[in-house]
Amino acid sequence: MKLKNAAATGMRYQLDQLSALEAESIFIIREVVAELERPGLLFSGGKDSAVLLHLAAKAFAPAAIPFPVVHIDTGHNFQEVLDFRDAEVSRRGVRLIVGSVQEAIDAGDVVEERNGSRNRIQTPVLLDTIEKHELNALMGGARRDEEKARAKERVFSFRDDFGQWDPKNQRPELWGLYNSRLNHGESIRVFPLSNWTELDIWHYIERENVILPSIYYAHEREVFERSGMLFGVHPFCTPRDDEMVRTQMVRYRTVGDASLTAAVASTATTTAQIVEEVATTRITERGATRGDDQVSEAAMEDRKKEGYF
Amino acid sequence: MDLLRIATAGSVDDGKSTLIGRLLFDSKAIFADQLDSVEKTSLERGSEYTDLALLTDGLRAEREQGITIDVAYRYFATPNRKFIVADTPGHIQYTRNMVTGASTSDLSIILVDARKGLVEQSRRHAFLVSLLKVPHLVVAVNKMDLVDWSQEVFDEIRREFTDYAARLNIADVQVIPVSALTGDNVVTRSQNMPWYQGASLMHHLENVQIASDSNMVDVRFPVQYVIRPHSNDYHDYRGYAGQVASGVMKAGDKVVVLPSGLPATIKEVSTADGPVDVAYPPMSVTVRLDDDVDISRGDMIVRPNNQPKVAQNFEAMICWMSDKPMKPGQKLAIKHTTKTARALVKELRYGLNINTLHRNEEANHLDLNEIGRVSLRTTKPLLADEYQKNRTTGGFILIDEITNNTVAAGMIIEAE
Numbered sequence: 001m002k003l004k005n006a007a008a009t010g011m012r013y014q015l016d017q018l019s020a021l022e023a024e025s026i027f028i029i030r031e032v033v034a035e036l037e038r039p040g041l042l043f044s045g046g047k048d049s050a051v052l053l054h055l056a057a058k059a060f061a062p063a064a065i066p067f068p069v070v071h072i073d074t075g076h077n078f079q080e081v082l083d084f085r086d087a088e089v090s091r092r093g094v095r096l097i098v099g100s101v102q103e104a105i106d107a108g109d110v111v112e113e114r115n116g117s118r119n120r121i122q123t124p125v126l127l128d129t130i131e132k133h134e135l136n137a138l139m140g141g142a143r144r145d146e147e148k149a150r151a152k153e154r155v156f157s158f159r160d161d162f163g164q165w166d167p168k169n170q171r172p173e174l175w176g177l178y179n180s181r182l183n184h185g186e187s188i189r190v191f192p193l194s195n196w197t198e199l200d201i202w203h204y205i206e207r208e209n210v211i212l213p214s215i216y217y218a219h220e221r222e223v224f225e226r227s228g229m230l231f232g233v234h235p236f237c238t239p240r241d242d243e244m245v246r247t248q249m250v251r252y253r254t255v256g257d258a259s260l261t262a263a264v265a266s267t268a269t270t271t272a273q274i275v276e277e278v279a280t281t282r283i284t285e286r287g288a289t290r291g292d293d294q295v296s297e298a299a300m301e302d303r304k305k306e307g308y309f
Numbered sequence: 310m311d312l313l314r315i316a317t318a319g320s321v322d323d324g325k326s327t328l329i330g331r332l333l334f335d336s337k338a339i340f341a342d343q344l345d346s347v348e349k350t351s352l353e354r355g356s357e358y359t360d361l362a363l364l365t366d367g368l369r370a371e372r373e374q375g376i377t378i379d380v381a382y383r384y385f386a387t388p389n390r391k392f393i394v395a396d397t398p399g400h401i402q403y404t405r406n407m408v409t410g411a412s413t414s415d416l417s418i419i420l421v422d423a424r425k426g427l428v429e430q431s432r433r434h435a436f437l438v439s440l441l442k443v444p445h446l447v448v449a450v451n452k453m454d455l456v457d458w459s460q461e462v463f464d465e466i467r468r469e470f471t472d473y474a475a476r477l478n479i480a481d482v483q484v485i486p487v488s489a490l491t492g493d494n495v496v497t498r499s500q501n502m503p504w505y506q507g508a509s510l511m512h513h514l515e516n517v518q519i520a521s522d523s524n525m526v527d528v529r530f531p532v533q534y535v536i537r538p539h540s541n542d543y544h545d546y547r548g549y550a551g552q553v554a555s556g557v558m559k560a561g562d563k564v565v566v567l568p569s570g571l572p573a574t575i576k577e578v579s580t581a582d583g584p585v586d587v588a589y590p591p592m593s594v595t596v597r598l599d600d601d602v603d604i605s606r607g608d609m610i611v612r613p614n615n616q617p618k619v620a621q622n623f624e625a626m627i628c629w630m631s632d633k634p635m636k637p638g639q640k641l642a643i644k645h646t647t648k649t650a651r652a653l654v655k656e657l658r659y660g661l662n663i664n665t666l667h668r669n670e671e672a673n674h675l676d677l678n679e680i681g682r683v684s685l686r687t688t689k690p691l692l693a694d695e696y697q698k699n700r701t702t703g704g705f706i707l708i709d710e711i712t713n714n715t716v717a718a719g720m721i722i723e724a725e
Contacts (some may be wrong), residue, residue, distance in 0.1 A: 013557060013589040014520045017391040024594040027552045030534045034606055034647070059593075060583035062546065065537035151381045167379065171715045172405050172630055174412040176552070177644050177706045181713035195393055197384045233634035262418045 002226065018204055025052075025192040026059040027176060028155060032190050033059075033066055034282055036137040039190075040097065040130075041067040043088075044083035046211050046255040048141030048193060051087070051201055054210050055192065056139075068095035070138065074260040075102035076236045084213040096249050099129030116236070116259055127163045130187060137180070137188040147195045155194050161185040202278050205307040206271040216274070218251040218266045229262035255263040310386070313519060316410035316443065318434040324451045328489035329383055329396055332511065335496040336385045354663065380406045390515055404663075404678035405630040407437050412704065415519050416445040418510075423456045423486070427469050428662045434662045435470070439477035440680070442625060442700055444522040446474075446482045449510060454488040458501040476666060478697070481517075485510050509695045513582060523590050527694065528556030528564070529617060529702050530610040532645035536595060548579075548595035549604055554646065554701035556612070558588045558596065565691050566602050567609045568619050573598040577611075591702075607648035609692040609702075617694045617702055620724035623685045624658075626696075629675040631709065631716035635683075636674045641716065643687055644670030645705040650689040652707065658682040682722070684720050696720035 004142040015023065026306035032039050041056060044048045056065045071085060089096045101118050104110045109128075110121040130138065144151045152168050156178045169180055180188060193201070205212065223230045223246060224239040230250060231237050239245055251274075267276045319325035323509035329631055363467045383394040392712045395410035417438045421431050431448075438446050448470055456462045474482055485494055486505055496511040508516070516546040536548035548563045562575045578588045588594045596610060604610075611617065635654065643652040660672030660681040668682075696703030706718035 012588070013523070013525055014311055015589075015592065017310050020312045020591060023552060023591050023593040027533070027591075030593070031647075034534045052406045059550070060536060061581035061595075062543050062548075063536050063540075145384045150647055151383065152379050168437070170379065170719070172409040174409055174706055174715070175701065175704045176413075177704065178713045179644065179706060179708055179713070181642075181708060183713050195382070195384070197386075197391075200391075 010242070018200060018207060021196055021200060022055065022058075022204070024176075024195065025055045027295050028178070028192040029056050029059045030191065031176075031178055031194075032139060032180070035178075036182075036188065038133075038135050039067045039139065040070045041065075041131070042069060042137040042138050042140040043071050043085065043096075044087055044141075044255060045085045045088075045213055046141065046144065047201060047205065047210075047216060049215070050084075050210055050212055051096075051196075051204060052139065052141040052193060053088060053092065054208060065092055065094050068097050068133075068135075070097045070099065070120050070129060070133075070135070072099045073101060073128065074122060074257050075100065075105075076118055076260075078215055078234075078252075078255065078258050080215045081213045081255055084211075088211070097129065099125045099131055101125050104128070118257055119260065123163065130163075133170055135187070136182060137190055139190045139192060141193050143196050143198070143201075144191075144192045153191065153194075155191055156180055157189045157191065158182075159189060160185050163187070199275070199278050202271065202275045206275055213255065215252045215255065218249045218269045218273075221250050221263065222247050223250055223263060226262075230265060231262050232258075234258050266288040310389060310391060312391050312393065313416060313514060313517070314393045314395070314414045315418060315514070316397060316407070316414035316420075317418045317420070317436075318397050318407050318410070318583065319451075320429075321427075323420045324419050324489045325396070326576060328418075328449065328451065328495065329394060330393075331492055331495050332392075333383060333385050333399075335492065336387055336511070380410050384517045384566070387515055388512070392514065404433070404437070404628065404680075405718075408441060408628045408630075411441040412438055412700075412718065414443050415515060415522060416447065416514070418447045418449055419441045421448060421450050421466060421470075423450050423452045423459075423462055423466065424676050426462075427473070431470070431717055432473055433663045435474055435479070436476060436666070440477050440628075442478075442697060443576045443718075444480055444519070445517055446479050447510065447513060448482065448484040449489075450484065450486045451489055453486045453493065453499075453502065454491050458486075458493075458499075459719045460502070460504045463505075469714070478645040483507070483513055483704055485513065524555035524699055525557055525589060526555070527615055527617075527699060528558055528610070528612045528698065529646075529692075530553040530556075530558060530596060531648070531692070531702075532606055532608045532610065533606055533647045534606060535604065544678075546597075546600050547601070547604075548597050549610065549639050550593070550595045551647065552561040552593045554588045555590055555699055556615075558594075558610075558646075559586060560584070563596070563643070565613045565616065566598075566604055566609050567611060567616065568690050569602070569608070571600070571602045572613065573600040573602055575599075589669050607646070611692075617699075618691045618724035620693055621687050621690050623687070623691075623693070624682065624723040625685060625705075625721045626680060626682050627675070627707065627717045627719045628680045629677060629717050631714060632677050633709075633716075634674040635675050635681075635717065637683075640710070642710050643685070643691075643705055643719075644708060645691045645693065646702060648689070648691060650687045650691065652685045653685045654683050655686055656684045658684065682701050685719075691724070693721050693724040695722060695724070 104125045154173050222233040224243040249267050251266040252263050268277045381396045385392050397406045397410040419434045463486045487494040494509045532549045533551040560575050576599045579595050637654050637657045639654045659668040659670045694702040703721045705719040707717050709716045
């Protein structure tokens with residue numbers, strides 16, 4: 001899977017699928033910049049946003065990335081991810097905009113849910129940040145294979161004044177002809193990685209040597225078991241008295257709110273080992289690691305309608 | 310590993326979701342937790358078997374009504390190929406979704422219920438495959454288990470379909486008898502239909518030749534964005550970024566920039582990884598020219614002896630996608646390759662009954678999901694080819710300038 005172009009398929013003018021996905025994503029990113037005045041890229045520090053930033057850099061090379069990156073900071077972060085974010089921002093020479101959930105809580109704008117989750121209250125903070133910085137298009141690393149509701153979302157996905165998604169009223173997307181026209185008060189979320197799967201992402205990370213936060217790779221960590229998932233001991237995620245703490249080799253498959261994101265037992269310390277692990281796993285990444293998507297079968301659909309990314 | 314984009318279409322009850330669920334399940338694209346959730350729901354609803362359709366019925370409204378309401382995308386892979394499935398609903402009011410799914414696909418699967426034979430929708434789907442110029446078509450005659458695996462039933466449907474398709478323009482048609490429910494001929498060859506000597510559906514999807522589907526002859530490079538680094542290292546750098554629509558480009562090629570008609574020579578074709586020997590569709594590349602010609606988004610780089618039309622008058626088929634009917638005299642925005650202009654619908658030549666292919670020349674408007682031939686005039690010249698020759702430079706969308714909605718998909722028949 002190291003081959004970069006036509007040779008991989010043995011056809012003279014036939015792109016291998018990873019290069020075809022890359023070409024499509026770069027086309028989409030360029031289209032956003034060509035047609036929309038104030039785009040931004042939502043950067044969580046997760047692997048998908050790392051790949052998206054990598055593609056953005058490739059889309060405009062040798063020029064710099066012509067838009068800022070936006071991080072919605074839940075305050076429940078893994079330090080490794082924050083370090084990675086800052087290193088990437090400085091390496092790429094892009095401007096960083098941070099929307100702080102903690103500040104919104106302190107100001108009394110939002111209230112934490114009872115279980116301590118800050119997932120839902122990210123949404124108003126995201127909307128405020130967009131408004132404050134007058135961003136009218138945000139690119140995100142969401143993929144359609146992640147979840148059933150995402151499978152129905154367009155590449156250019158419109159949000160009304162309240163940031164809400166209306167699944168029954170989406171613009172048809174034909175050929176590569178994206179309609180980016182905004183009505184007053186509307187904004188667009190654009191998903192250049194729509195057609196990538198988790199395995200594609202890892203193959204691409206391997207092929208392109210994309211740098212990721214260290215927690216994606218297996219490391220020793222103090223963990224405890226809760227609801228059948230492994231949680232790392234963290235200031236925002238502490239074991240109850242009946243939960244036994246042990247040290248074991250784990251890695252994170254997704255990076256989200258540190259209080260809710262679980263690790264998986266793994267000895268994969270290299271990208272190649274992770275590719276192999278992902279290729280053989282039988283559990284979806286969200287199913288394995290996200291406490292927040294398990295509330296109801298339609299959890300993601302509900303959150304998206306409210307304006308969740 | 311290459312990429313095959315599939316569009317599926319079928320009526321409400323012909324088992325399309327089950328078929329896709331089966332493809333995902335048998336190719337192991339389904340994860341254990343997804344299957345658990347589906348098994349749980351099947352049990353709660355009192356199904357006697359695991360309802361694989363639940364794997365693809367995404368939105369809550371759909372699960373409640375048991376129908377698919379919008380284009381949904383699915384992904385699976387075998388060792389040789391990755392598949393993207395645009396799963397489109399088959400009800401009558403959703404022609405627009407089928408057109409959307411078909412516009413980017415290499416292959417379309419039409420499902421036919423063996424008990425019902427060809428229905429209006431099967432013909433409509435076949436017509437849309439032809440109109441949108443999807444290179445390959447598979448007719449999956451489903452529910453063969455419910456007709457006792459009868460060869461006579463299958464042969465009759467195949468004969469009827471072949472007769473109808475002869476009136477259309479479809480390059481490659483395969484008709485395959487399957488049972489999505491039992492899995493016969495979906496991934497593995499059926500033991501129940503020894504009379505069928507052809508490939509299983511999956512085998513066909515894995516092996517259908519798509520390399521020759523792309524147009525590698527007519528060089529069309531719509532300029533998407535001009536890269537001008539404001540840095541000392543790249544002081545005079547001007548790169549024209551875009552995706553190759555068709556043809557093969559390389560350094561040293563003599564080209565012409567349209568619409569200005571100025572000649573130039575390609576100095577370099579590159580990606581962020583460096584110069585490339587050749588660029589071909591669907592590569593996203595950056596082209597540099599030896600001359601400092603003035604080029605902007607919407608321009609097109611082509612070869613001097615093979616040029617598209619530079620035209621403002623068009624004959625086109627359009628599929629209308631808005632609740633508000635299309636009437637001649639209407640003004641709309643048009644997006645074609647990377648260029649946007651305004652367009653006037655001068656005339657509605659005819660409305661097309663896509664079940665009978667009858668042309669209604671008396672039609673004075675097009676309703677939602679109706680297809681017709683129009684003549685258009687644009688405010689700026691477009692750089693266009695016939696859709697049947699080039700899906701990228703022959704396709705366009707129309708946009709309502711008040712609501713900003715995409716209201717039509719268009720396919721150019723003639724440009725002047």
